[in-house]
Amino acid sequence: MMSLAWPLFRITEQAALAAWPQTGCGDKNKIDGLAVTAMREALNSIAIRGRIVIGEGEIDQAPMLWIGEEVGTDTGPEVDIAVDPIEGTRMVAMGQSNALAVMAFAPRGSLLHAPDMYMKKLVVNRFAKGAINLALPLADNLRNVAEALGKPLDRLRMVTLDKPRLQSAIAEATRLGVKVFALPDGDVAASVLACMQENPYDLMYTIGGAPEGVISACAVKALGGDMQAELIDFCEAKGDSADHRLIATQERQRCAEMGVEINRIYALDELVGGNKILFSATGVTGGDLVKGIQQVANGVRTQTLLIGGADRTCNIIDSLHSW
Numbered sequence: 001m002m003s004l005a006w007p008l009f010r011i012t013e014q015a016a017l018a019a020w021p022q023t024g025c026g027d028k029n030k031i032d033g034l035a036v037t038a039m040r041e042a043l044n045s046i047a048i049r050g051r052i053v054i055g056e057g058e059i060d061q062a063p064m065l066w067i068g069e070e071v072g073t074d075t076g077p078e079v080d081i082a083v084d085p086i087e088g089t090r091m092v093a094m095g096q097s098n099a100l101a102v103m104a105f106a107p108r109g110s111l112l113h114a115p116d117m118y119m120k121k122l123v124v125n126r127f128a129k130g131a132i133n134l135a136l137p138l139a140d141n142l143r144n145v146a147e148a149l150g151k152p153l154d155r156l157r158m159v160t161l162d163k164p165r166l167q168s169a170i171a172e173a174t175r176l177g178v179k180v181f182a183l184p185d186g187d188v189a190a191s192v193l194a195c196m197q198e199n200p201y202d203l204m205y206t207i208g209g210a211p212e213g214v215i216s217a218c219a220v221k222a223l224g225g226d227m228q229a230e231l232i233d234f235c236e237a238k239g240d241s242a243d244h245r246l247i248a249t250q251e252r253q254r255c256a257e258m259g260v261e262i263n264r265i266y267a268l269d270e271l272v273g274g275n276k277i278l279f280s281a282t283g284v285t286g287g288d289l290v291k292g293i294q295q296v297a298n299g300v301r302t303q304t305l306l307i308g309g310a311d312r313t314c315n316i317i318d319s320l321h322s323w
């Protein structure tokens, strides 16, 4: 697995580079398409027997690397791949910060299979490992994490997303004195930041995408943090309506096919088995985790965060690319 670190990092770089020139174009599908094409081409040139196990969308929804797609040159190790070609297509389309091209490799069979649906996620760094329990109310988790970190609630920093479905959680945390950082989008970056050494947040709590959850879990595991997650009914995340109930029914069907359960709490080891994980995220637009792509004389500069679980490495790689 470790020898795949370099090829993996090159793949997220290529995807970010392909999408970046269209920053601000207003069309998120176009951005996704560029990144997907670059990723697929790069993936198919490396010596792996790869399978996309977590991604966005199913086979009938282009553009994407679809769940179940086989990639690589069909030689070498069997690798399961979790991918979000652009985590934050809307952010790139709108010229907003924090968008990443992100991918994780893990040995065959070690990543949770889940459809692209909503997932409740709670992430803490290694100092609060064991202090989280999604079966308890958020307030209890906040108290327990604060206690584990040895700080009062009013110094606890929670990062989340500024979405309607999270307003009650934001209000509750605020009522307890917790400092809440509600980002417009991007809970992968938020999850990783919560686990970093100089972490700007003590915990990450959201209801966001399940693919993003499993991708984040790879980084969380490798960084020694802790995470729990729960797949959520569409109506619970987006409100009850006839249309939403139809989507919810289809999602339940997909869950049954994939052997996962809604409203079951998954521990970190169930999201990602073992620690032979490689995680790579290249910045597209600038954020707190990695810098976005920057124009320099005669080319561009990228920044990538590359994390290895087996050898516990964490590299931030700056690259210069000429046009």
Ligand code: VTB
Pocket: 087, 088, 089, 161, 163, 184, 185, 186, 187, 188, 207, 208, 209, 210, 212, 213
């Ligand atoms: C979630 C979150 C992502 O988009 O998938 C979110 O996990 C989608 O939220 O990090 P909505 O359906 O409410 O738009 C991101 O924020 C960015 O891809």
Ligand code: MG
Pocket: 084, 086, 087, 088, 089, 209, 212
């Ligand atoms: Mg995403």
Ligand code: MG
Pocket: 056, 084, 085, 086, 087, 088, 089
């Ligand atoms: Mg995406």
